[in-house]
Amino acid sequence: MTRTVKRAFKFRFYPTDVQAAQLSRTFGCVRLVYNLALQARTEAWTQRRERVGYNATSALLTGWKKTGDLAFLNEVSSVPLQQALRHLQTAFGNFWAKRANYPSFKSKKRSRRSAEYTASAFRWRDGTLTLAKMTEPLDIVWSRPLPEGCAPSTVTVSCDAAGRWFVSLLCDDTITQTPATGRVGIDAGLDSLLTLSTGEKITNPRHERVDRQRLARAQRDLARKQKSSANRDKARIKVARIHARIADRRRDHLHKLSTRLVRENQTIVIEDLAVRNMVKNHRLACAISDAAWRQLRTMLEYKAAWHGRDLIVVDRWFPSTRLCSVCGALAERTPLHVRWWTCRCGSTHDRDVNAARNILAVGLAVTACGDGVRPQRESSRTGHSSAKQENPRATKGILVL
């Protein structure tokens, strides 16, 4: 069976000086328009109880372009500015649906510098991409092939903190769905990055430890440099480069892992981190950060959807580490450093593998009776009441599991 999905293909590119200047200007205008529209919407609501939607902000944008102060908005393509208003609309939609906090202003330093172009604002011809307001095509490094005969519907250009330029092309791709029989539960482990119910332990990407040491050193160097000096700028870029390298390697690692898990398994069960966090925050901090876990979950979500797999998110806390996965008896609480324990039934368990097995079992059980799991992402903000009541911290002074 085949299926057509929208898929983003990201490549590095090297802009000419003119292109870099034009894109930097565009990023600035995108940020400004987003912030102005957010301000207008916030004021309309707080002062007049009026809801300003996308169309109204679009009319505002037309007005801004005509005022002397903001006439420079005409120097960049109008499409990324419109897209910024659409993104703001989406952010409000997520806020109203209680999936996200109230939208915040984009900051010059911290926010991602990016601009989104729809089909009317770029030309795609013979495998070359030319953006609106530019004469030359982008010099893209085609590090992997695009699907045969594809034409991108949306193009996003961005520049990261390390000064690297990327272009992401949204294309239709055909996925061949092949059956799989495996089932797997995943636990965010203590010593390893993740532990699977099969007993397999997944470690951090290679070099991560060394990179983190380098990062710490670079950050110390940066802290010693004088404010707004050339050396400080250099040190800042060095820190950003190491950050980028760690993030790239981790993403690559998670891509390979999620692809393999989805290829091998029909059913994948994970625990909702929001629930998890309440009981073993420091434990997770050792192994997998919030961000990495969210990234893995997002990858599993869309890849499972592509391949027709079931991703089950268990969003209720249960004592997964000390519940015997063989007989179901609940063991005594043991300190975190105890890696192995033996149940009354005689089976010996690795703490993390046992937890992963329990996660799998709970996922399969609650799906069978349709209770307690919500495979959608919305689940992270709902259904915590039962978890809070069972939180061991509420009853014990020290955190034990």
Ligand SMILES: [Zn+2]
């Ligand atoms: Zn047992």
